[in-house]
Amino acid sequence: MKDFEYFSASSLQEACSLISQYKDVGKVLAGGQSLITLLRQKLISPTCLIDIKGLKELDYIEFDKKSGLRIGALTTHRAIEKSPLIQEKYNVLSEMEKSVASVQTRNWGTIGGNLCSADPIGDPAPSLIALGAKLKLVSAKGERIVALEEFFTDYFTTIIEPDEILAEIQMPPPAPNTAVEYMKFSTIEAGIKIVSTSVAITVEAGSDVCKDAKIVMSAVAPIPLVTKKAAEMLKGKKLTDDVIEEAAKMAASETDPTSDVHASAEYRKEIVKVLVKRAIKKAFEKAKKA
Amino acid sequence: MNGSKKTINVKVNGESYELSIKPKMTLLQLLRNELGLTGTKQACMDNSCGACTVIVNKMAVKACSVLAMQVNGKEVTSVEGLASRDGKLTPLQEAFLEHSAFQCGFCTPGKLMSSTAMLEEMSDPTEEDVRRDMEGNLCRCTGYVQYLAAIMAVVRQRKEGSK
Amino acid sequence: MNERSVVGKPLPRVDGKAKLTGKAKFTTDVVLPGMLHAKLLRSPLPHAKIRSIDTSKAEKLPGVVAVITGKDTWGIRYGFVDTPNYPAEERPIAEDKVRFIGETVAAVAAIDPDTAEDALDLIEVDYDPLPPVFDPVEAMKDGAPQIHGEITRTTSCAWEDWGVARKSHSYTPVNNVAARVLVTYGDVEKGFAEADYVREDRSRSPGTSHMAMEPHTMVASWDPFEQKLDVWMNHMAYELKRYWLHKTLDIPITKIRIHKTYVGGAFGGKAPCYDYEVICGFLARKLCKPIKIELTREEVFSSCRNSHRFDINIKTGVKKDGTIVAQHVSVIVDAGAYKCSAPVAMFLSHAMCDPCIDRKNVRHEGVAVYTNKNFNFARRGHGAPQMRLAADCQYDQICEDLGLDPVEFLLKNLRKKGDVCPNGDRLDSYGLPEAIKKSAEAIGWKEKRGKQRDKNRGVGIGINGMFSGSGYWPFACTAIVRLNHDGTITLIEGDCEFGQGADTAYSQIAAECLGLSLEDVTLISSDSELCPMNYSNFLSGGLFVGGGAVYNAAMNLREKILRVASEVMRAKPEDIELKNRAAFLKSNPKRSYTFTELMRYHIQKHLGDPLIGYGYKKAVPEIEFYPSLSKGTGRFTDAYGFTASTAEVEVDRETGRVRVLKIVVADDCGFEINTAAIKGQMVSQAVQGMGDALFEEIMDDEGRVLNPNLVDYEVPRAFDIPEIEVIDCSDYEPKGPFGGKEAGECARAAVISAVVNAIYDATGVRVMRIPVTPERMFNALKAQGK
Incomplete structure (x- = not known):
């Protein structure tokens, strides 16, 4: 590992001023669960790290019936997984968090750090996108709100400016007659995801008709992929097995996966079909009961 | 810099x-x-x-x-901080010993620390909880079985002790 | 001695407290004053000439102490196989040519690891790329790039030193063939002519990683005054490593001391001599400073030994009733850039197969081929898992073809207890029939086999046999048992504790022999200076040979104690028993003398002799010379361990993902010295075998390892573990200590076949290439339209 200068920010304001000062050579350090490996492998060698992990002001889970859920960017994965509030109102997040790396990583790693690392196989992004998450980005100059769907631009790349810090993840209140399901597929149980998907289904109350749908996949494109055609096709339809299967096939056709040691591109497409089908079914069943 | x-x-x-x-x-x-x-x-x-x-x-x-x-x-607590200074092992260390829960011993300190923290956090974990929580600790020697049994033995012991 | 109180029990391990409190010293924990750290520069090309190396910039980096290249170590050769026909060709640092990505081309010693690593980036190597070849079949074709020129004899080989072999000679491999083996017995053509049914199949087992948790590490310190090298290292038998260090560094063997450290897992992968070990010793002596070399996980995957890729063509002839009458096996072993143990692996693929099934007429031919890839060594079973996959899956298919039951088929074709194998090995213990029956029963064979395909579930069976040490090298071991003042003993024996439980099992054996408890044993082990000669802790010879030597030494002390007790008590030795550090009359236990009293008496009356037991054991006592690797003749081992394994799986037909529901391991390892440790060995192999069957493969592209880390090379974790049932089917081995024999390697192979056969039962699709990853299974299902 190369040497670097280290600053520990004591407030968000200080962090913003540090990052605006060092934006060309610095990196923000949160839990570092990806960053430290990258530093060790010399894949990145910033000359300065601005440590924000200690900022209590960005560590919270708050809910309001009107405005929904707000999670501070430095909330750990484990805190989200174990939060009774999230388990009750956004259970998919709690379930999804169980798939994030290991307990040790979830204990130290933060949700904001995870999103900013923009790993195409990251667990949280698909579910958060399916839930309609928005991000609050702050800098010394001010703040802006962006949809998580618009956040990622390429492998390990986001729209975040070098002087910005991700401060908060926001989600609307749980929609009625809606369920969100997360499913992953890997060779070993806790292995690298070959494909994962999060599906949100809203049904017309008391019917089998799909009112709204969102299908998000990871590991099949450089960024979390939000299907357009497949979700659109479900809307207004009775969710029969045939319709669901058709949507899953359509979702697969929208992906552009690559081959690696874990799976070929062709196989990933096949798995998308199965996983999306299963996730729609499960979400559909739950939505009917919701 | x-x-x-x-x-x-x-x-x-x-x-x-x-x-x-x-x-x-x-x-x-x-x-x-x-x-x-x-x-x-x-x-x-x-x-x-x-x-x-x-x-x-x-x-x-x-x-x-x-x-x-x-x-x-x-x-910070490391494996050296588990047993008392005068040589008394923790119940978990005792269970590891009794269940032959380790072989080469290289991953054992990490496993002990993970499971110690888990037992602090969860009062009554099921075997599935334990397996899931131990996903982050790789072991090549033991095949995990005896080590998971050791943890579950402590869980049972604790339950019986609190009755 | 009839009632056993220490052996046969699940006693807590003697290394337990050290390992549970962080006190246990592994090589990676060794720190010496003034110690430098060395890092190795690895070749980025699979095959290239080295035109020149410029180390000047690296040498100037502050903190760098020395940079060495092949020029410094030119001419040093070593190898696991170092025989008259096949002299060693490995070298610590590439000289004029690199042969695989990851081969060492230079080494830097610096004040800390980061500085050494930074210096590597400053070394400039001018390569002239050569055409590489990666596939063994391609490599054997005329016109393929030749990886080795003439392999010249540089130092005398070990066998020559021991006076049992002729001088090695130089040779030039033709078409990259590193070695060949041809074993035949019976009349194969006649056998096939008599067969009612003949089947031919192909299987492939990939290269896999041992994946021991402690990355390979060594620390060496040179004492310039004594001209002596002190070493802490990852090994499985210090005699092997010490011998190689002695030969490669030209240091007298007694001027090298390998100190005891615990070894963080081995599974075969830490037995051979490594480049970094020679370099570490070389630098320590050159700089007169302690040197530590700690390999990274990536280096372990890309530059340390992995298991051999085997491609096997197997042809078997059977009678209608399933009786095997002939078998022809052709094995292609992908050796990698250097042959290392490849000649042994392809020989063992026959030798370990032979005691299980009586195939009557056999032709087993093998070729080991050089390729421009990292090279390989034994991993838990050394050739047996690869061979068993081919054989057991074919037997399973033959049964399907002929409407036979695989369990019945195996039972029909087994050898029998007391049989003498064609090479002369005698099966004095043979628990395999019982293991097959019990493993089948435990999985619910009768109710489930062929009856659960509608549920995508199936069961399968596999078997294996494994040496308990062998006739190679001077495979023998010595032990000393010292009686102490307080009536306790000190056991001195060389075997290394790498997780298998040697320290505990040997202490139990010695205690049992003398009527002591485990706490009465102080152990001195795994130190080349303190322990007597020791070649036993590989090829699963530890318990049988090392433990046998301990048994003999402790029994020798027992005899001596009985003799002095009989003198003191004026009773016959057979009327005296030893218990709780005392000798007493069987007929009148109150009449007793403590060991302390007997020892004092003996010192007084017998010229100061404090009573020391001494014992030894040779792996195969009857042979004087070594069996032939290339012809497969001569004795192999004195006792085989056996396993039968069954498995139940469920296959997700939509994704191809296989889930193992249950694994049964029924094992004959002879008398179980420590039942908890034996269970640990069996579960361990069940899980490793499952990993082999479903997940594990070193993947490469043009010679570059694509998954050299624990994220991308996936091994089973806690949540992947199925129900595992271990059944003791031990058959008393009369030549082993208390009837014990091999326990650590046999089961893995049987588990692999069991899982793969269960997949067939679940799906009707035969996959004979492992690992059966979800994608491979998916494609196989698709290809067969199922």
Whole structure:
């Protein structure tokens, strides 16, 4: 590992001023669960790290019936997984968090750090996108709100400016007659995801008709992929097995996966079909009961 | 930008230290190289095997992936801090011994720290909880069975003890 | 001695407290004053000439102490196989040519690891790329790039030193063939002519990683005054490593001391000599400074030994009733850039197969081929898992073809207890029939086999046999048992504790022999200076040979104690028993003398002799010379361990993902010295075998390892573990200590076949290439339209 200068920010304001000062050579350090490996492998060698992990002001889970859920960017994965509030109102997040790396990583790693690392196989992004998450980005100059769907631009790349810090993840209140399901597929149980998907289904109350749908996949494109055609096709339809299967096939056709040691591109497409089908079914069943 | 040394205060296994370190030092290097606590092991260096697991403020973390600077002001427990100084093992260590829950012993300190933290956090975990929580600790020798049995034995013991 | 109180029990391990408190010293924990750290520069090309190396910039980096290249170590050769026909060709640092990505081309010693690593980036190597070849079949074709020129004899080989072999000679491999083996017995053509049914199949087992948790590490310190090298290292038998260090560094063998450290897992992968070990010793002596070399996980995957890729063509002839009458096996072993143990692996693929099934007429031919890839060594079973996959899956298919039951088929074709194998090995213990029956029963064979395909579930069976040490090398071991003042003993024996439980099992054996408890044993082990000669802890010879030597030494002390007790008590030795550090009359236990009293008496009356037991054991006592690797003749081992394994799986037909529901391991390892440790060995192999069957493969592209880390090379974790049932089917081995024999390697192979056969039962699709990853299974299902 190369040497670097280290600053520990004591407030968000200080962090913003540090990052605006060092934006060309610095990196923000949160839990570092990806960053430290990258530093060790010399894949990145910033000359300065601005440590924000200690900022209590960005560590919270708050809910309001009107405005929904707000999670501070430095909330750990484990805190989200174990939060009774999230388990009750956004259970998919709690379930999804169980798939994030290991307990040790979830204990130290933060949700904001995870999103900013923009790993195409990251667990949280698909579910958060399916839930309609928005991000609050702050800098010394001010703040802006962006949809998580618009956040990622390429492998390990986001729209975040070098002087910005991700401060908060926001989600609307749980929609009625809606369920969100997360499913992953890997060779070993806790292995690298070959494909994962999060599906949100809203049904017309008391019917089998799909009112709204969102299908998000990871590991099949450089960024979390939000299907357009497949979700659109479900809307207004009775969710029969045939319709669901058709949507899953359509979702697969929208992906552009690559081959690696874990799976070929062709196989990933096949798995998308199965996983999306299963996730729609499960979400559909739950939505009917919701 | 020379990575000049910084001072941290950290409590390790009950002892308070003031140390001057390079910012790039990981918690694992701090324990092994600065303090000579070599019970915490290095096996993968990419946050995947769990052999370096220690407890920081009651949470299991992988010491290879935490900068030492980040434990400034915190309490760290490594495997050396489990048994009492006069040689009394913890119930979990006793269970490991009784169930032959280890072989080469290289991943054992990490497993002990993970499961110690888990048993602190969860009062009555099921076997499935235990397996899921131990996903982060890789073992090549044991095949996990006897080690999971040791943890479950402590869970049962504790339940019986509290009755 | 009839009632056993220490052996046969699940006693806590003697290394337990050290390992549970962080006190246990592994090589990676060794720190010496003034120690430098060395890092190795690895070749980025699979095959290239080295035109020049410029180390000047690296040498100037502050903190760098020395940079060495092949020029410094030119001419040093070593190898696991170092025989008259096949002299060693490995070298610590590439000289004029690199042969695989990851081969060492230079080494830097510096004040800390980061500085050494930074210096590597400053070394400039001018390569002239050569055409590489990666596939063994391609490599054997005329016109393929030749990886080795003439392999010249540089130092005398070990066998020559021991006076049992002729001088090695130089040779030039033709078409990259590193070695060949041809074993035949019976009349194969006649056998096939008599067969009612003949089947031919192909299987492939990939290269896999041992994945021991402790990355390979060594620390060496040179004492310039004594001209002596002190070493702490990852090994499985210090005699092997010490011998290689002695030969490669030209240091007298007694001027090298290998100190005891615990070894963080081995599984075969830490036995051979490594480049970094020679370099570490070389630098320590050159700089007169302690040197530590700690390999990274990536280096372990890309530059340390992995298991051999085997491609096997197997043809078997059977009678209608399933009786095997002939078998022809052709094995192609992908050796990699250097042959290392490849000649042994392809020989063992026959030798370990032979005691299980009586195939009557056999032709087993093998070729080991050089390729421009990292090279390989034994991993838990050394050739047996690869061979068993081919054989057991074919037997399973033959049964399907002929409407036979695989369990009945195996039972029909087994050898029998007391049989003498064609090479002369005698099966004095043979628990395999019982293991097959019990493993089948435990999985619910009768109710489930062929009856659960509608549920995508199936069961399968596999078997294996494994040496308990062998006739190679001077495979023998010595032990000393010292009686102490307080009536306790000190056991001195060389075997290394790498997780298998040697320290505990040997202490139990010694205690049992003398009527002591485990706490009465102080152990001195795994130190080349303190322990007597020791070649036993590989090829699963530890318990049988090392433990046998301990048994003999302790029994020798027992005899001596009985003799002095009989003198003191004026009773016959057979009327005296030893218990709780005392000798007493069987007929009148109150009449007793403590060991302390007997020892004092003996010192007074017998010229100061404090009573020391001494014992030894040779792996195969009857042979004087070594069996032939290339012809497969001569004795192999004195006792085989056996396993039968069954498995139940469920296959997700939509994704191809296989889930193992249950694994049964029924094992004959002879008398179980420590029942908890034996269970640990069996579970361990069940899980490793499952990993082999479903997940594990070193993947490469043009010679570059694509998954050299624990994220991308996936091994089973806690949540992947199925129900595992271990059944003791031990058959008393009369030549082993208390009837014990091999326990650590046999089961893995049987588990692999069991899982793969269960997949067939679940799906009707035969996959004979492992690992059966979800994608491979998916494609196989698709290809067969199922």
